[in-house]
Amino acid sequence: MNRVYRYILPEVGSQLSSWREAASAIPDPELKKQAIASMTSKRFHCEGGAVYAAANLPQRHILIPLIVALQTISDYLDNLCDRSTSLDEADFRRLHQAMLDAVDPAASLHDYYAFHGEKDDGGYLDRLVKTCQSCICMLPSYAFVQEQVTEWVRLYCDLQVYKHIRLDLREAKLLEWWERYRPQYPELLWNEFAAATGSTLGVFNLFLASSDKFLTEDAVQRIRTAYFPYLCSLHILLDYLIDMDEDKRGGDLNFCSYYSGPEETEARIGMIADEARRRVGALDHPRFHRMVIEGLLALYLSDPKVKNQRKVKKISRRLMRNSPLTRLFFWINSLWIRRMNSDPADSEIKISLERNG
Known part of the structure; x- marks a missing residue:
C-alpha cells in the first residue's frame, strides 16, 4: 500500500487528468x-486496476x-x-471493436462510430486505442499472453453487446451465448459465467x-x-450486488437478481470467493492475488450504497463475518480512498454534467 499511495494513485491521477483534458476537447456534446x-x-476502476502495476x-x-487507457x-x-437510444447490436459490436484493436498491436483502426x-x-x-x-x-x-488476452476481451465485448440490446431480447441472447460455454464451466450458473x-x-x-x-x-x-x-x-457479482436497487429502478439487467434470495446470493458469492482463494494459491506470489480478492470484498462491501439497501446490507454482513485482518485493513483503506476522491474538482464536474442534462 506504500507503493500504491506513493506511486500508483498519483500516476493514475496524472493519466486521468490528461485523458479528461482530451475528453473536454471532444466536439460532439453527448x-x-x-x-x-x-x-x-x-475513477476507482482505473485505480483498482492499476494496483497490478504495484507488483512490478x-x-x-x-x-x-x-x-x-484500456479501462477508460x-x-x-x-x-x-447505457445511454444509447438505438439498442442496436451492430452499433454496440462496432463500438467495442475498439477494445479488440487496443489489445492487438498490429490491428488497424476502425470506424468505431459507424x-x-x-x-x-x-x-x-x-x-x-493507439x-x-x-x-x-x-x-x-506479450506474445505469450496475447491469445488469452484476446479471448477474454472478446468475451467481454460479447457481454457488453448482449446486455445492452433490447430488454426483451437480452436474457434470451445471454442464455443462448451461455450454452456454448456451459460444458466448460458446469459448476457455474449462467449469470455467474456472464459476470x-x-x-x-x-x-x-x-x-x-x-x-x-x-x-x-x-x-x-x-x-x-x-x-x-x-x-x-467475484469481481463483477460484487459490483452488481451493490447496484441491485439502482438497477431495479432503472430497469437494468442485474446478475445478482437471478438468485432466489439473500441466502442463495450470499452462499454462491461466498463459494466463488472461496474457490478464487484456493485457485490463486497455484500462482507465483499468491499473497498478492489473495490481497486482490480481499481488497475486492472490502472495496465493494464498504460502498455507501450498501447501507441503503436492507437485503444487500444483510448479505454484506454475512460475507464480512470472520474477515481476516487483510480484508479489514482494506475496508478502512477503501473508506479513506473514497474520502480522498471526494475533491472539489470532481464535485464541480458533477454539477456541470447535471446542469447540462
Missing part, C-alpha cells in the same frame, strides 16, 4: 459528456498508462451503450505477467485457471 462522466463516476514498479511507466475505453463505451448516432469525438477513442497498442509493444512477453466475462482484472494481470521477460507458457496457463472464472466472477 460524446464529451459521456467521456467525462466515465472518468468521474468510475520498474515497469509501471508501461503498465499504468496501458491499464488506465471500457468505461466510456459502457456509458455510450452505426452510432453521435460520431465526432475528435479522435479521442482512436488515441486511447496508447494501448504502443504500451503493449513495450511488454517483453466473469465482465471483469478486466484477468487482462490486467496478464499485462503484469507479460512485463516479465522470463514469462513461461505454464505461468500463463496457471493465471488463466486461477482468474477465470472465479476471481473475475
Whole structure:
C-alpha cells in the first residue's frame, strides 16, 4: 500500500487528468459528456486496476498508462451503450471493436462510430486505442499472453453487446451465448459465467505477467485457471450486488437478481470467493492475488450504497463475518480512498454534467 499511495494513485491521477483534458476537447456534446462522466463516476476502476502495476514498479511507466487507457475505453463505451437510444447490436459490436484493436498491436483502426448516432469525438477513442497498442509493444512477453488476452476481451465485448440490446431480447441472447460455454464451466450458473466475462482484472494481470521477460507458457496457463472464472466472477457479482436497487429502478439487467434470495446470493458469492482463494494459491506470489480478492470484498462491501439497501446490507454482513485482518485493513483503506476522491474538482464536474442534462 506504500507503493500504491506513493506511486500508483498519483500516476493514475496524472493519466486521468490528461485523458479528461482530451475528453473536454471532444466536439460532439453527448460524446464529451459521456467521456467525462466515465472518468468521474468510475475513477476507482482505473485505480483498482492499476494496483497490478504495484507488483512490478520498474515497469509501471508501461503498465499504468496501458491499464488506465484500456479501462477508460471500457468505461466510456459502457456509458455510450447505457445511454444509447438505438439498442442496436451492430452499433454496440462496432463500438467495442475498439477494445479488440487496443489489445492487438498490429490491428488497424476502425470506424468505431459507424452505426452510432453521435460520431465526432475528435479522435479521442482512436488515441486511447493507439496508447494501448504502443504500451503493449513495450511488454517483453506479450506474445505469450496475447491469445488469452484476446479471448477474454472478446468475451467481454460479447457481454457488453448482449446486455445492452433490447430488454426483451437480452436474457434470451445471454442464455443462448451461455450454452456454448456451459460444458466448460458446469459448476457455474449462467449469470455467474456472464459476470466473469465482465471483469478486466484477468487482462490486467496478464499485462503484469507479460512485463516479465522470463514469462513461461505454464505461468500463463496457471493465471488463466486461477482468474477465470472465479476471481473475475467475484469481481463483477460484487459490483452488481451493490447496484441491485439502482438497477431495479432503472430497469437494468442485474446478475445478482437471478438468485432466489439473500441466502442463495450470499452462499454462491461466498463459494466463488472461496474457490478464487484456493485457485490463486497455484500462482507465483499468491499473497498478492489473495490481497486482490480481499481488497475486492472490502472495496465493494464498504460502498455507501450498501447501507441503503436492507437485503444487500444483510448479505454484506454475512460475507464480512470472520474477515481476516487483510480484508479489514482494506475496508478502512477503501473508506479513506473514497474520502480522498471526494475533491472539489470532481464535485464541480458533477454539477456541470447535471446542469447540462
